[in-house]
Every structure is written in structure tokens, then in C-alpha cells.
Amino acid sequence: MNAQIIGQMAVSGALMGLVYALIAYGFQLTFATSKSINFGQGELVMISAFFSLTLTNLGFPYWAMVPGGLLFGALMGLVVERAGVRLALEQKSEGWILLSIIIGLFFFSAAENIWGRDDRPFPTPISADPIHILGVDVTRLELSVAVGVFAIMGLIELFKRRTLLGKAFEAVSADRDAAELMGISSTRTVMLSYGLSGSVAALAGILVSPITTVGPTMASALILKAFSVAVVAGLDSGFGVVLVGMFLGALESLASFYLGSGWREAPGLILLILALALRPNGVFGKATIRKV
Amino acid sequence: MLQVEDLHAGYGASEVLTGTTLTVKQGTLVALIGANGAGKTTTMRAISGGLKPSRGKVLLDGQEVQGLDASRIARLGLAHSPEGRKVFGPLSVEDNLLLGAYSRLPRFFGYHAQAKDDLDRVYDLFPRLRDRTRQSAGTLSGGEQQMLAIGRALMARPKVMLLDEPSMGLAPVIVQEVFRTIRRLKEEGITLLLVEQFAKSALEVADYAYVMERGRIAVEGTPAELGRNERVLAAYLG
Numbered sequence: 104m105n106a107q108i109i110g111q112m113a114v115s116g117a118l119m120g121l122v123y124a125l126i127a128y129g130f131q132l133t134f135a136t137s138k139s140i141n142f143g144q145g146e147l148v149m150i151s152a153f154f155s156l157t158l159t160n161l162g163f164p165y166w167a168m169v170p171g172g173l174l175f176g177a178l179m180g181l182v183v184e185r186a187g188v189r190l191a192l193e194q195k196s197e198g199w200i201l202l203s204i205i206i207g208l209f210f211f212s213a214a215e216n217i218w219g220r221d222d223r224p225f226p227t228p229i230s231a232d233p234i235h236i237l238g239v240d241v242t243r244l245e246l247s248v249a250v251g252v253f254a255i256m257g258l259i260e261l262f263k264r265r266t267l268l269g270k271a272f273e274a275v276s277a278d279r280d281a282a283e284l285m286g287i288s289s290t291r292t293v294m295l296s297y298g299l300s301g302s303v304a305a306l307a308g309i310l311v312s313p314i315t316t317v318g319p320t321m322a323s324a325l326i327l328k329a330f331s332v333a334v335v336a337g338l339d340s341g342f343g344v345v346l347v348g349m350f351l352g353a354l355e356s357l358a359s360f361y362l363g364s365g366w367r368e369a370p371g372l373i374l375l376i377l378a379l380a381l382r383p384n385g386v387f388g389k390a391t392i393r394k395v
Numbered sequence: 396m397l398q399v400e401d402l403h404a405g406y407g408a409s410e411v412l413t414g415t416t417l418t419v420k421q422g423t424l425v426a427l428i429g430a431n432g433a434g435k436t437t438t439m440r441a442i443s444g445g446l447k448p449s450r451g452k453v454l455l456d457g458q459e460v461q462g463l464d465a466s467r468i469a470r471l472g473l474a475h476s477p478e479g480r481k482v483f484g485p486l487s488v489e490d491n492l493l494l495g496a497y498s499r500l501p502r503f504f505g506y507h508a509q510a511k512d513d514l515d516r517v518y519d520l521f522p523r524l525r526d527r528t529r530q531s532a533g534t535l536s537g538g539e540q541q542m543l544a545i546g547r548a549l550m551a552r553p554k555v556m557l558l559d560e561p562s563m564g565l566a567p568v569i570v571q572e573v574f575r576t577i578r579r580l581k582e583e584g585i586t587l588l589l590v591e592q593f594a595k596s597a598l599e600v601a602d603y604a605y606v607m608e609r610g611r612i613a614v615e616g617t618p619a620e621l622g623r624n625e626r627v628l629a630a631y632l633g
Contacts, residue, residue, distance in 0.1 A: 268502040270490050274483045280445055281481035286469035286498035286551070 111239045112360050113353040118245040119314070120352020121252040125307045126329035127336065127344040128256055129300040134338045135276035136289070136296040137192060139199045141183050143207020144304055144329070145322030150210045151176040151301075152308030152317045153218045156225055165228050172309050173302040180301020182206070184294055192293070207322075214319045222318035229313070248310045255306050256341060259299060272296070324368075328355075331371040335378040337385020347374075347386070396421040396586050397442070397473075397555045402451035402461075404441040411437040413610040414451070417588075419555060424577070424587040426597040426618075428631055429607035435590040436478050438607070439559045442588075443475035444468040456554055470498040474553035478560045478590075480544040484533025488524055491532050491543055492517055495550030510550070517546040520579065538569035545576060549585075556580070559590045574600060594631040598622070606631065 126148060130140040141147065155172035163171060187202030229247045233240035263269035274282040275292040283289055307325070308317075315321060332351055336343030351371055359367040378385070397419040405411045411434045419425045427435050440446040442453050444465035453461040460468045469475070474495070483491050493500065493510055500506040518525035521542040527535065532543055541561055548556050561577070562570040574596050580587060581600060591597035598604055598618040606614040606627055614627055621627045 266503045267493060267497065267500055267506040270486065270494055271497055271502075273486055273490075274494050277483040277485050278481055280465070281477060281483065282494070283445070283465035284443060284469055284475045284477060284481075285494050285547070286466050287494070288464065288466040290464075 107238060108360075109357065112356045114239045114241060115245055116353040116356025117349035118241065118248050118352065119311075119356070120332075120348040120350065121248055121345065122307050122311045122325065122348075123328040123332045123351060124344040124348025125252045125256070125303060125310075126325060127333035127348065128341055129303040129307075130329070130333045131338050131341060131344065132259070132300040132303065133188075133293070133296045136272065136279075137188065137293045139188050139192060140203075140333075140338075141180070141188070141207075141297070141300065142200055142203040143183065143205075143210060144300070145326030146207035146210040146214075147176060147179055147183070147301055147304040148308040148311075148325060149317070149319060149322040150179060150214050151305030152225065152312045152321070153214055155305070155309050156218075156223065156312070156317055159226055169306075169309060172305045176301040176303070176305025176308075177298040178301070179210070180297040180299070180304070181294060183301070184297035188297065189290070189293070211319055211322070218317075218319070220319055222316040222321070225312035225317050227313040231313075244313055248314075251306055251310045252345075255303060256345070259303075260341060268295075327368070328371045331375040331378075333385075335374050335386055337387045340385065340387035343385065343387030396456055397588065398452070398454040399438070399442060400452040400454070402438065402441055402448050402453065404437060404446050404448040404451075406446075410449070411610050412441060412448070412451075415607070415611055417605050417612060417615070419586060419588050420603075421586050422584045423602040424581045424589060424600055426594075426601035426604040427588060427590045427607060428594040428597055428604060429613075430630070431592075433607040434610040435607055436559055437610075439475060439477075439557050439588070439590055443473055443557060445475075445477075469551070472551075472554035473557070474548035474551040474555070475557040476544045476548040476559065476561065478563065480537075480540045482532040482535070482540050482543050482547070485531055487529050488532055488535070488543060489514070489528040491547050492524075492550050495547035496552075498551065513550050513552070517549055520549070520576065521546055537565050538572065541565065541569075541573060542576070545580075549580075553585075555586045555588065557588050557590075560592060561589075562591065562593055562596075570596070598632070 126144060129144055134140050151172055154175045155168050158168040158171050183203055183206050187206050188199040191198035191202055229243050231242045231244045233242050263272055271287045272292055274287060275289050279289045332344050332348045336347040351374060354370040355367055358370050399415055399417045402412050402415040403410060415438050429435055441448045444463055448461050452459055455471055455473055460471060492514055496510050496513055500509055523539060524542055561573050578600050589597055601618055603617055604621055605612045614624060
């Protein structure tokens with residue numbers, strides 16, 4: 104048990120954990136406006152990563168590929184909203200759960216047919232050579248995950264606080280009917296949240312793929328942990344998902360180092376069960392009081 | 396300015412409004428009174444689009460608006476300050492007011508400067524809100540939240556304003572303040588449709604009034620006329 108190794112494992116795990124946090128943040132965005140989440144979010148991450156890989160292979164430089172990937176993610180988010188979620192919400196039903204899963208499966212088959220079943224490397228100009236910071240080695244690639252995650256979350260939070268459209272987003276989250284009375288279209292706001300959530304998912308794919316490779320099945324590992332993070336942190340705290348995501352990432356990396364790689368999935372599931380048993384509203388979540 | 400003709404609406408199979416007809420002329424204050432469950436709030440919701448009417452017409456400034464989305468009707472110039480106030484609790488007082496003017500402000504930047512005159516007007520009307528611009532609306536007292544809800548509706552510079560139960564759940568002193576405010580709005584020439592439990596106070600400020608019973612208008616007239624109507628006197632003004 105060497106303190107330096109523990110530190111090293113914890114830091115690189117925590118950086119990976121930020122990817123879970125980012126996907127969980129995507130859940131929060133749509134849950135805020137519509138009380139629905141996209142259960143096919145993992146497939147959105149995957150298909151956007153494949154699309155970005157294609158852009159790269161077509162010769163687009165990294166800095167042109169990223170916005171292209173984000174735009175594609177936003178479009179796919181809108182597809183999920185229009186083809187699945189809206190139909191269910193208009194009926195005031197919970198059908199969005201199944202519909203979003205089905206659209207996810209559709210994305211999965213589409214990806215297998217278009218890009219094949221194999222995992223592929225995702226080229227990036229960001230170097231994977233370690234640099235030494237405060238006694239631990241981190242690669243620029245890992246740091247780019249942190250930069251990307253904080254940049255997009257920071258931008259979206261700024262948008263929500265500083266622009267009138269963002270305040271309208273918050274108003275719909277607080278009281279949909281009252282927001283409608285102000286002339287704010289809740290339908291459009293829900294669309295906006297799905298678009299943002301889609302581009303957040305795309306960025307998660309672009310950031311994680313150079314480290315893990317891209318493949319049709321990359322979604323399942325990511326999404327389970329993103330769910331754990333969202334459930335543990337609650338669906339209304341952006342700050343919470345970052346902390347829980349980093350914590351889970353660190354825990355995972357330590358578990359697989361000390362207990363063997365088979366234990367890698369264990370911390371996420373244990374956290375999920377504990378959270379559901381002890382704090383169903385999330386560690387950072389506010390208690391939701393339902394008025395009857 | 397606002398005309399409602401033979402409006403039918405309800406929740407699911409149960410019809411609450413069974414043919415409501417009323418008119419609010421420009422610059423007048425019209426009161427809608429009646430017992431609990433008579434359909435006053437349902438009328439308001441069916442006018443502003445929160446509830447889709449199954450039959451009948453709603454004309455705003457001559458234009459048919461029944462069946463449109465609430466947000467669309469709001470953009471056409473109808474402001475509805477709903478029952479229970481419904482301020483945006485997590486947002487600041489000023490953000491609540493700015494959102495009241497949402498339909499005519501730029502979406503990204505510069506909205507504050509453009510709304511400055513309207514904000515000043517609301518703060519002059521409700522000085523207590525000026526001291527609390529940064530405070531989140533959910534932490535205000537009931538009376539302050541009501542002021543905020545009225546101010547938010549005013550920010551839209553509406554053609555017609557619907558005020559639903561502004562005195563609900565407030566202390567008697569605050570209720571008097573609310574009615575003073577309503578009187579001021581009337582003096583400013585704002586066209587108002589007011590729903591009130593306190594029928595007596597409502598009739599004191601109104602130009603014209605409708606009494607609702609079981610989903611339709613039972614009696615209508617000027618406050619003076621209603622004051623002479625024995626049935627109304629016995630049921631609502633006793």
C-alpha cells in the first residue's frame with residue numbers, strides 16, 4: 104500500500120469519473136424541464152463518438168471535429184425528443200422510458216451497420232505522454248477530459264444564469280404552467296434541454312473515446328455508472344454530479360487495482376444500492392414534496 | 396377588449412364550465428365572484444390557455460384565441476396572475492419580473508437595459524420588492540409574493556390582465572394593501588378581470604361584475620345593481 108500509487112490511481116480514476124459526471128449532467132438537463140430522461144443516452148454518446156471519428160477520418164482537424172460532433176449530438180437529442188419523449192409527455196404517460204430505450208437500440212443497430220462491430224481507436228492530437236503534477240503523473244489526454252467537462256458545464260450554467268433564455272429554462276424547470284403564462288413555450292424549452300443534453304453526451308464521447316476506443320458497446324459500461332452518479336447525486340445538483348462522479352471514478356480505479364479488474368463495476372453498483380436505500384432523493388438532492 | 400362567448404371546459408369527463416359568457420371592456424375592472432367550485436378559476440384557465448375549452452370562443456382584442464397554447468396567448472397580450480401566485484421560487488425577484496416581459500425582450504443579452512423602465516415602474520408600485528431584487532422569490536412572504544406575481548404580470552404591458560384570487564391566504568392588513576394596489580392599477584387604465592373570494596371588496600373596486608353559479612353566469616350588473624339584488628345580497632354580500 105503505497106501512498107503514491109493510491110494517489111496516482113485516485114487521480115486518474117477521478118478524471119475518468121468526470122465523464123460519468125458529464126453524462127449524468129445530461130440527465131439533469133432534461134429532467135429539469137420535462138421530468139424525463141433519455142434512457143438511451145449511452146447510445147447517444149456512442150453514435151456521436153462514431154460520427155466524430157468519421158469526421159476525423161474525412162480529414163477534419165480536431166478543432167473543427169469537436170463542434171461538428173456537438174452539433175450532431177444536439178440533433179440526435181432533438182430526434183429523441185421529437186420521436187419519443189414528446190409523444191409520451193403529451194399523453195402525460197411514462198412511455199418516454201420505453202420509447203427512449205427503443206430509440207437507443209435503434210441507434211445501436213444503426214451504428215453496428217454503419218461502422219461495424221469492432222472497437223476502433225480514436226485519433227487525437229492531444230498527447231498521451233504523462234506530465235508530473237504534485238507527485239502524480241497525468242497525461243494531457245486525461246487533463247483534456249477535465250478541461251472539456253468543466254468548460255461545457257460552466258458554459259451551460261452561465262447560459263442559465265446570465266441570458267434571458269437561460270432564465271426561462273430555469274422558470275420552466277421551476278413551474279412549467281406559470282412559465283407558459285409568461286409567454287415561454289415549454290415545448291421549445293424541453294427541445295432546448297434535449298439539444299443541450301445531446302451535445303453534452305457527444306462531448307462525453309469525444310473526450311472518453313481516445314482513452315477507451317470507440318465501439319457499439321462502449322455505451323453500456325458508461326451509462327450504468329452515469330446512472331449511479333445521477334441517482335447518488337440527485338437529479339438537480341450539477342455540483343453534486345461532479346463530486347460523486349470523481350469519487351466513483353477514483354473508487355473504481357482503486358478497486359480494480361487492489362481487488363482485480365473484475366471488481367471494477369462493483370463500487371458503482373454498491374453506491375447505487377446504498378443511495379436508493381438511504382437517500383432516494385440523492386445526497387445533494389432537495390427533498391421533493393409532492394402537493395396533492 | 397376581452398370577450399368570452401358560451402365557453403365550455405372541464406377536466407376529463409366532468410364539465411365545469413357550461414356556457415360562460417362575459418365581456419371586459421378596455422380600461423375597465425370586471426369582477427367575477429361566486430362560491431367555491433362555481434368555476435371562476437376554471438374560467439380564468441380556459442381564457443389563458445392552461446385548459447383547452449371544448450366549446451365556445453375567447454376573443455382577445457377581436458382575435459380568436461381559444462385553443463391556442465398558453466404561451467401563444469400570453470404573447471398576444473394576455474397576462475394571467477394565477478391562483479396561488481406561482482412565482483418562480485428558486486429565481487430572484489428581479490429574474491421573476493424580467494421573465495414577465497419575456498415575450499418582448501431580447502433572448503440573450505441586453506434584456507436588462509431594455510426592461511429598465513418597466514422594472515422601475517413595478518418597483519415604484521411595490522417599493523418592498525426594490526429592497527429584495529436579489530432575494531429568491533420562494534423566500535418572500537405571501538404578501539410580497541402576491542406583489543411579485545402582480546408585478547410580473549404588469550411587466551408584460553398586457554392588453555388584459557387576469558388576477559385570480561390575489562387575496563388568498565393573506566392577512567387582513569395585506570388584503571387591504573392588495574386592494575389598494577388593484578385600485579391603482581385601475582387608475583392607470585389597465586384592463587382587469589378579477590376573481591375574488593372577498594366579494595364585497597371586489598365589488599367596491601369593480602366597474603361591472605358577474606356572479607358565477609355552477610359553471611355559468613347567474614347574475615351580472617354594475618356593483619350598484621348587484622347590491623340591490625336580494626339573491627346576491629343573501630348569498631355573497633351577507
